[in-house]
Each structure stands twice: as structure tokens, then as C-alpha cells.
Amino acid sequence: MKFCSDCGSLGLNVEMDAHGTALRYRCGRCQATHYRNPRLVAVCLAEWQGQVLLCRRGIEPGHGLWTLPGGYVEAGEPLQAAAARETMKEARAVVDELVLYRVYNLPKFNEVVAVFRGTLREGRFAVGEETLEASLWSKRDLPWDALAFEYSRAALHDFAMQRWQSVYASPVQDLVWLQPSVPKPSAGAAARPVTAPREPLRRRAAPESAQA
Ligand code: ZN
Numbered sequence: 001m002k003f004c005s006d007c008g009s010l011g012l013n014v015e016m017d018a019h020g021t022a023l024r025y026r027c028g029r030c031q032a033t034h035y036r037n038p039r040l041v042a043v044c045l046a047e048w049q050g051q052v053l054l055c056r057r058g059i060e061p062g063h064g065l066w067t068l069p070g071g072y073v074e075a076g077e078p079l080q081a082a083a084a085r086e087t088m089k090e091a092r093a094v095v096d097e098l099v100l101y102r103v104y105n106l107p108k109f110n111e112v113v114a115v116f117r118g119t120l121r122e123g124r125f126a127v128g129e130e131t132l133e134a135s136l137w138s139k140r141d142l143p144w145d146a147l148a149f150e151y152s153r154a155a156l157h158d159f160a161m162q163r164w165q166s167v168y169a170s171p172v173q174d175l176v177w178l179q180p181s182v183p184k185p186s187a188g189a190a191a192r193p194v195t196a197p198r199e200p201l202r203r204r205a206a207p208e209s210a211q212a
Contacts, residue, residue: 001025001034001036004027004029004030004032004034005034006027006030006032007027007029007030007032009027009028009029009030011027011028011029012025012026012027012028012034013025013026013027013028014026036110038105038106038110038111038112039072039109039110039111039112040072040073040079040082040111040112040114041070041071041072041073041111041112041113041114041151042070042071042072042073042079042080042082042083042086042113042114042116043068043069043070043083043086043113043114043115043116043151043152043155044068044069044070044083044084044086044087044095044098044115044116044117044118045068045101045115045116045117045118045155045156045159046069046087046091046093046095046117046118046119046120046125047117047118047119047120048119048120048123048136049123050138050139051136051137051138051139052068052136052137052139052142052156052159053068053069053087053091053093053120053125053134053135053136053137054066054067054068054069054134054135054136054137054142054143054152055067055068055069055090055091055128055131055133055134056131056132056133056134056135057130057131057132057148058130058131058132059130061148062148062149064132064146065146065147065148066143066146066147066148066152067147067148067149067152068115068151068152068155068156069086069087069089069090069091069093069131070083070086070087070090070113070115071086071089071090079100079114079116080098080100080116083095083098083114083116084098088128089128089129089130090128090129090130090131090134091125091126091127091128091131091134092124092125092126092127092128092134093120093121093124093125093126093134094120094121094124095116095118095119095120095121096118096119096120096121097118097119098116098117098118099116099117099118100114100115100116100171101115101116101117101155101158101171102114102115102151102154102155102158102171102172102173103115103171103172103173104151104154104155104173104174104175105172105173105174105175106150106151106175107174113151115151115155120136123136139159139160142156142160150175151175154173154175
């Protein structure tokens with residue numbers, strides 16, 4: 001934060017709050033206090049017949065890598081609605097019976113990621129906005145070397161291990177080991193095109209018109 005969004009003053013001070021628990025930006029001119037809260041991200045783990053829907057990103061960060069469809073929650077928007085909206089945007093898919101699956105705290109990015117599980121309606125999807133490709137992946141065939149985000153890796157790991165059936169798997173987890181940069185595919189992954197079709201394990205998205 002470089003200036004006060006209330007009065008435009010550049011005279012911002014960083015002060016400890018009254019409880020001694022958090023640093024606040026406080027304007028020296030108008031005395032406004034500015035809070036810095038985590039950004040919320042809502043993500044879908046959409047299943048169809050034991051497979052999970054992944055999108056290959058068409059934008060940075062993580063261009064060309066696979067991830068669960070998702071994105072930032074808008075102001076006033078319910079979490080699950082944001083997960084459904086982003087899945088429709090990126091994969092042209094409707095997901096039914098959304099239930100909260102995992103929550104990841106990402107303090108390095110000042111973000112909190114909520115992952116919802118649900119069922120892909122009629123198994124239908126297509127390539128949407130900001131997406132190069134959309135595919136269904138079996139648990140045995142997930143693209144571990146070409147995932148965009150650490151929260152995708154964590155959620156897919158639990159999905160692959162079927163850990164949602166365990167009472168010991170906490171639904172809220174800290175991803176404190178995250179590096180600030182997006183991991184790139186390893187040399188081995190680069191040598192093996194991640195887009196290589198492996199039918200029939202993976203069902204690939206047809207153009208949207210063919211899905212309708
Ligand atoms: Zn001010």
C-alpha cells in the first residue's frame with residue numbers, strides 16, 4: 001500500500017493494532033486505518049466416473065500447466081458460487097452437489113483457497129476462457145510434473161489417495177512451504193508432452209459446439 005485510498009495522502013504509517021496481533025496501515029492525515037485481508041480463491045474438484053476435471057492454463061502464472069478450475073471470489077459472492085462460476089468460465093462445465101473439501105492457507109501469497117468437490121453434470125465440459133485444454137484424468141494418470149499450483153497438487157493428492165474417507169485428514173491445511181514462484185515442469189516433464197492423448201484413460205474436451 002503506497003497511499004491512503006480515502007484521502008490520497010502518501011503519509012501512511014505502519015502501526016501495531018491495539019491487541020498487538022497485526023500490523024496496520026494508518027493514514028497520518030485522515031487517520032483512516034487500512035486493513036489487509038487475505039484474498040479468497042474458490043476452486044472445483046469436479047469428478048466424473050472416478051476421474052477429475054483439469055484445465056491447462058492459457059494465462060500466467062502457470063501458462064501451459066494443469067490446474068483445478070477456480071479463481072478469485074468476487075465481493076459479496078458466496079464461496080461455492082464462485083467455484084461454480086469459475087468452473088463454468090474455464091471449462092464450460094456445470095458441477096452439482098458441491099461440498100467443501102479442503103481449505104488451504106497460503107500466507108506467502110496472502111490467499112486462502114477453498115476447494116469444493118462435486119459431480120460434473122452429465123460429464124460435459126469444453127475449453128473455456130483462459131484455458132488451452134480441458135481433460136478428465138484418472139487417479140493413476142494425474143500430471144504431477146505439470147501442475148500449476150501447490151494447492152492443486154495437495155487437493156489432487158488427497159483425491160488420488162481417497163483421503164476424504166479418513167477422519168484424520170484435516171479439511172483445513174497450511175501450505176506454508178510454498179515458494180513464491182510458480183513451479184515449472186521438470187526436464188522429464190518437458191520431454192514428455194503433457195498434452196499427449198492417452199485414450200481411453202482420459203476423456204478430452206471436444207469443441208464446445210460438439211458438447212451442446
Ligand atoms: Zn488518509
